[in-house]
Amino acid sequence: MFHIKCLNPISEFGMKELTEKYRQVEDLGEAQAVLVRSASMHEITVSEKLLAVARAGAGVNNIPLEEFAKKGIVVFNTPGANANGVKELVVAGLMLASRDLVGGMRWISQNRDDENINKTMEKAKKAFAGKEAKGKKLGVIGLGAIGVLVANAGQALGMEVYGCDPFLSVEHALELSRNVSLVDSNEDIFRQCDYISVHVPLLEDTKGMINKDTMEIMKDGVIILNFARDLLVNDEDMEQALSSGKVAKYVTDFPNSKTANMDGVIAFPHLGASTEESEDNCAKMAVKEIMDYLEYGIIKNSVNYPNCDVGFCNSVCRITICHLNIPNMLSQFTAALSECGINIDNLVNKSKGEFAYTVIDTGVIPSDSTLEKIKKIEGVRKVRILNYTN
Ligand SMILES: NC(=O)C1=CN([C@@H]2O[C@H](COP(=O)(O)OP(=O)(O)OC[C@H]3O[C@@H](n4cnc5c(N)ncnc54)[C@H](O)[C@@H]3O)[C@@H](O)[C@H]2O)C=CC1
Numbered sequence: 001m002f003h004i005k006c007l008n009p010i011s012e013f014g015m016k017e018l019t020e021k022y023r024q025v026e027d028l029g030e031a032q033a034v035l036v037r038s039a040s041m042h043e044i045t046v047s048e049k050l051l052a053v054a055r056a057g058a059g060v061n062n063i064p065l066e067e068f069a070k071k072g073i074v075v076f077n078t079p080g081a082n083a084n085g086v087k088e089l090v091v092a093g094l095m096l097a098s099r100d101l102v103g104g105m106r107w108i109s110q111n112r113d114d115e116n117i118n119k120t121m122e123k124a125k126k127a128f129a130g131k132e133a134k135g136k137k138l139g140v141i142g143l144g145a146i147g148v149l150v151a152n153a154g155q156a157l158g159m160e161v162y163g164c165d166p167f168l169s170v171e172h173a174l175e176l177s178r179n180v181s182l183v184d185s186n187e188d189i190f191r192q193c194d195y196i197s198v199h200v201p202l203l204e205d206t207k208g209m210i211n212k213d214t215m216e217i218m219k220d221g222v223i224i225l226n227f228a229r230d231l232l233v234n235d236e237d238m239e240q241a242l243s244s245g246k247v248a249k250y251v252t253d254f255p256n257s258k259t260a261n262m263d264g265v266i267a268f269p270h271l272g273a274s275t276e277e278s279e280d281n282c283a284k285m286a287v288k289e290i291m292d293y294l295e296y297g298i299i300k301n302s303v304n305y306p307n308c309d310v311g312f313c314n315s316v317c318r319i320t321i322c323h324l325n326i327p328n329m330l331s332q333f334t335a336a337l338s339e340c341g342i343n344i345d346n347l348v349n350k351s352k353g354e355f356a357y358t359v360i361d362t363g364v365i366p367s368d369s370t371l372e373k374i375k376k377i378e379g380v381r382k383v384r385i386l387n388y389t390n
Pocket residue numbers: 057058059060079080082083086141142143144145146147164165166167168169186199200201202205206227228229253270271272273274
């Protein structure tokens with residue numbers, strides 16, 4: 001029986017995939033796996049039992065990835081599963097920044113008792129006139145799952161679209177409309193675009209990327225859309241840019257106590273992925289990742305361990321080892337097994353940065369003392385025995 005703890009509500013569409021081998025628990029200390037959305041895990045103490053965390057979503061800045069990797073806890077996310085939900089909200093944000101729909105709707109509600117509203121509005125409406133997106137330049141920073149969809153949507157709206165991503169993957173390049181112009185640096189986007197939409201993860205080198213210096217080179221009256229994370233934007237610099245008119249509107253899905261109080265900000269309460277479809281997609285993918293890992297040691301879409309799509313096990317036993325990516329590990333694992341006469345049917349070893357993962361299929365279940373020997377090898381973080389005899 002595997003124990004699963006949900007730190008946020010996870011769509012039933014995904015949860016119902018869990019078989020009778022799984023039980024949801026209240027106590028995190030009892031869980032082998034955690035399902036989470038945006039709840040912060042930075043301050044949480046986890047137990048030895050925890051093997052995996054699946055983030056039903058894209059951004060993983062709420063999870064201490066390296067600390068968990070050191071403990072042999074594999075962290076997954078669900079790439080692309082909520083991208084369409086975010087793209088649609090970005091398009092809505094772009095429209096709200098271009099046409100004063102919010103001002104117009106507020107006027108209607110303030111004047112709803114006026115019997116002649118159908119006439120008075122024809123005079124009042126000039127206060128809410130806007131601009132069209134067609135023909136304007138849209139710059140997309142980060143051409144991952146969301147950025148590509150936003151760039152293509154901008155193109156479909158008749159915008160001239162520029163995109164920048166120094167690590168653009170082949171998969172995403174193939175999805176990108178060929179009318180989107182790729183530029184070499186974010187600076188090219190800052191200098192020439194009327195709308196700038198940011199879709200990068202929050203990392204040390206992306207933090208504060210929209211700041212005094214980058215806004216200074218932007219066009220006057222630029223519209224900035226941030227559906228990624230609040231800390232990508234320097235709030236004090238944004239306040240300054242909004243009050244000087246350098247930035248006409250700042251549209252964000254990540255307001256805080258400062259930006260929520262600034263004039264010129266259009267803010268949503270982190271709604272990008274809050275659609276039935278995105279929630280279902282993320283939950284289904286996250287649950288599958290957890291089940292594949294707990295039952296077969298398969299790693300797909302991990303953000304702190306290498307992917308290892310090792311397939312199902314045809315042997316009696318599978319040993320999975322999370323360890324540091326240092327020399328001489330494999331020889332120590334195989335020596336520990338050969339010392340007790342265990343033959344290896346299949347062995348896969350993968351690495352990612354400082355961490356590595358080894359899967360060994362054997363025809364015999366190693367004894368507790370062999371298991372202990374492997375656990376004691378320096379650099380080993382977590383060892384599991386998956387027994388397929390029952
Ligand atoms: N508002 C919401 O509800 C949601 C927000 N997000 C946020 O959006 C971010 C992006 O999500 P996805 O597109 O699904 O992730 P993704 O991983 O598919 O794409 C991120 C892209 O950013 C690129 N990148 C990294 N550093 C860069 C830099 N300095 N300049 C330009 N590009 C850079 C990467 O190469 C990658 O292609 C997430 O990390 C998360 O913070 C994601 C989903 C929902």
